[in-house]
Amino acid sequence: MFAQDALALLDQLLPVTLSNLQETVFCQVWEDKTYAEIADEYNYEHSYIRDIGFRLWQLLSEALREKVTKSNVKAVLSRYARSQTATAAQRTTVQSDLATKYASVESAALEFPNGPVPLNSRLYIERPPIEARTFAEVLKPGSLIRLKGPRQMGKTSLLRRILHHAKTHDIEVVPLSLHRVDQATLQDLDRFLRWFCANISYQLGIESKLDEYWNTDIGSKVSCTLYLEEYLLKQIQKPIAIALDEVNELFQFSQISAEFLPLLRSWYEDAKEIEEWRKVRWILSHATDIYVPLQIKQSPFNVGLSIPLPEFSIPQIQDLVERHGLRNLLGVNGINKLMPLLEVISCRPGLVRLALYHLSQQSADVDELIANGHTQSGIYSDHLRHLLAAIHPYQDLQSALLTVIASEGSVELPPMTAYRLESIGLIKLEGNMATISCRLYSKFFSQYLSA
Structure with a gap:
C-alpha cells in the first residue's frame, strides 16, 4: 500500500x-x-513534528479502537484495508470523494463563524508552532501560559484546544470566563476571591468549605491561598489546568487587579517549592498587557510562556479556502483575487473566516465584501458596532483613534489611551508608536466618528 x-x-x-x-x-x-529527518527536511523543530505524530496516532487509535503507533501504523492500516469488502461501486464512490476532498462538502454544512471554533470543526487552522508549544507546556507541573491578542484572533479557540489536550493527558480542567462574573463581585476583593475558590471547587466536584478557611483577621488573600493549598489541592489526585479567559476584564477594576494578579504570580512562584502548587497549570487569555502599577516581580504577565497570536499567513488562508470548497480562489490566481480583501481585514482569523463563509454561501463576491464590509449592511456590521459601542462613551478614545487614522505613519499616544485602544483591538503598538490595526476599522471609524 x-x-x-x-x-x-x-x-x-x-x-x-x-x-x-x-x-x-x-x-x-x-x-x-x-x-528528526522530517523536521530537518521541512525546517521544523523536532519536538513539534513529534507532537504532530503523537496526535495523529491518537486520532487513529480512537477511530480504529486499537492502539496505533509510529511503528505499527503500516500493519494496522494494511489489516484494516484487507478487511474491507467494498463493492466496485463503493470503491468508485470513495475515489470520487477523494478527488473532491473539500469541495464535495456541501456549503450548507459549514458552521457559521460565531464565537470560538468548535473542537470538532475542520475549519480550525493551526498556526505552527503555537499549538505544539502550548500543548507541551500545559503538561508541565506548575506551568503558566499567556495567550495575548485582541478580539477575532482566536484566543478562546486555542484555549479550548489546550484544555482538550490537557484532558486527554488525564489533567482536570477548570475554565473560568471573567465575562461571567457579576459586576458587584468585581467591586470587592473578598467577594471575588470567594467566587474564584467556589467556582474551582464546583467544577472539580469538591464540597466547598469556604467558611472553614476564611478568616477576616488574616485577610482574604491569605484565606484564599490556604483554602486552595491546604484544602482543595490536597483533595485532588490529578493535576489541574485553570484557565482564566479574558483576564483584561479585571483591568478596569484596579483594586481587584492590583491585588489578585500579584497573588496569582505568587501561586505560580510557589510551585517551585510547594508540591501542591505543582499540580496547577495556569492558562491566561488577555487582549493586551495590564496598565496598573504593578512591580515587575508582582506581575503574572512577564513569566511563563507568552504566546502572542498572529494574523493568518497566506498559506494558512489558502488551506482555509480549500476547506471551504472555494476552488475558484485556489492557487496563485485565486489568492490574487482574494488579496485586496485580505489587505482590508489584515488577515485577522475571525474576519477571514466570516468572509470565506459568505463566499462559500455565494451570498457575496470579493468585490462586494470590499465595497460593503465597513457599512451597516456589510458582513462585519455586528463586529464594528461592538467596537463602536466600546469607545462611544469616551471622547478621548474617539479623538485619539481619529488622530491615528489621519496619520500617514505611526503616532505616539498617551500610555493609558494607547493601552485602552490596543486592548479593544483597534491599534497596534510598536514601542510607544501606534498604527491602525486594520484598514476596515479606518474606513468605518473615519466615517462614523467624523459624522
Whole structure:
C-alpha cells in the first residue's frame, strides 16, 4: 500500500480533515522517515513534528479502537484495508470523494463563524508552532501560559484546544470566563476571591468549605491561598489546568487587579517549592498587557510562556479556502483575487473566516465584501458596532483613534489611551508608536466618528 492509499483510508476513518502538515508527517512516516529527518527536511523543530505524530496516532487509535503507533501504523492500516469488502461501486464512490476532498462538502454544512471554533470543526487552522508549544507546556507541573491578542484572533479557540489536550493527558480542567462574573463581585476583593475558590471547587466536584478557611483577621488573600493549598489541592489526585479567559476584564477594576494578579504570580512562584502548587497549570487569555502599577516581580504577565497570536499567513488562508470548497480562489490566481480583501481585514482569523463563509454561501463576491464590509449592511456590521459601542462613551478614545487614522505613519499616544485602544483591538503598538490595526476599522471609524 502506498502512502496516498493510506491517506485515502484516513479520509474515510477520521471525523476531521487532516491539515497539510499532518498529511506530510503521515506520508513521511509511511516512507520510514524518522521525526528528526522530517523536521530537518521541512525546517521544523523536532519536538513539534513529534507532537504532530503523537496526535495523529491518537486520532487513529480512537477511530480504529486499537492502539496505533509510529511503528505499527503500516500493519494496522494494511489489516484494516484487507478487511474491507467494498463493492466496485463503493470503491468508485470513495475515489470520487477523494478527488473532491473539500469541495464535495456541501456549503450548507459549514458552521457559521460565531464565537470560538468548535473542537470538532475542520475549519480550525493551526498556526505552527503555537499549538505544539502550548500543548507541551500545559503538561508541565506548575506551568503558566499567556495567550495575548485582541478580539477575532482566536484566543478562546486555542484555549479550548489546550484544555482538550490537557484532558486527554488525564489533567482536570477548570475554565473560568471573567465575562461571567457579576459586576458587584468585581467591586470587592473578598467577594471575588470567594467566587474564584467556589467556582474551582464546583467544577472539580469538591464540597466547598469556604467558611472553614476564611478568616477576616488574616485577610482574604491569605484565606484564599490556604483554602486552595491546604484544602482543595490536597483533595485532588490529578493535576489541574485553570484557565482564566479574558483576564483584561479585571483591568478596569484596579483594586481587584492590583491585588489578585500579584497573588496569582505568587501561586505560580510557589510551585517551585510547594508540591501542591505543582499540580496547577495556569492558562491566561488577555487582549493586551495590564496598565496598573504593578512591580515587575508582582506581575503574572512577564513569566511563563507568552504566546502572542498572529494574523493568518497566506498559506494558512489558502488551506482555509480549500476547506471551504472555494476552488475558484485556489492557487496563485485565486489568492490574487482574494488579496485586496485580505489587505482590508489584515488577515485577522475571525474576519477571514466570516468572509470565506459568505463566499462559500455565494451570498457575496470579493468585490462586494470590499465595497460593503465597513457599512451597516456589510458582513462585519455586528463586529464594528461592538467596537463602536466600546469607545462611544469616551471622547478621548474617539479623538485619539481619529488622530491615528489621519496619520500617514505611526503616532505616539498617551500610555493609558494607547493601552485602552490596543486592548479593544483597534491599534497596534510598536514601542510607544501606534498604527491602525486594520484598514476596515479606518474606513468605518473615519466615517462614523467624523459624522
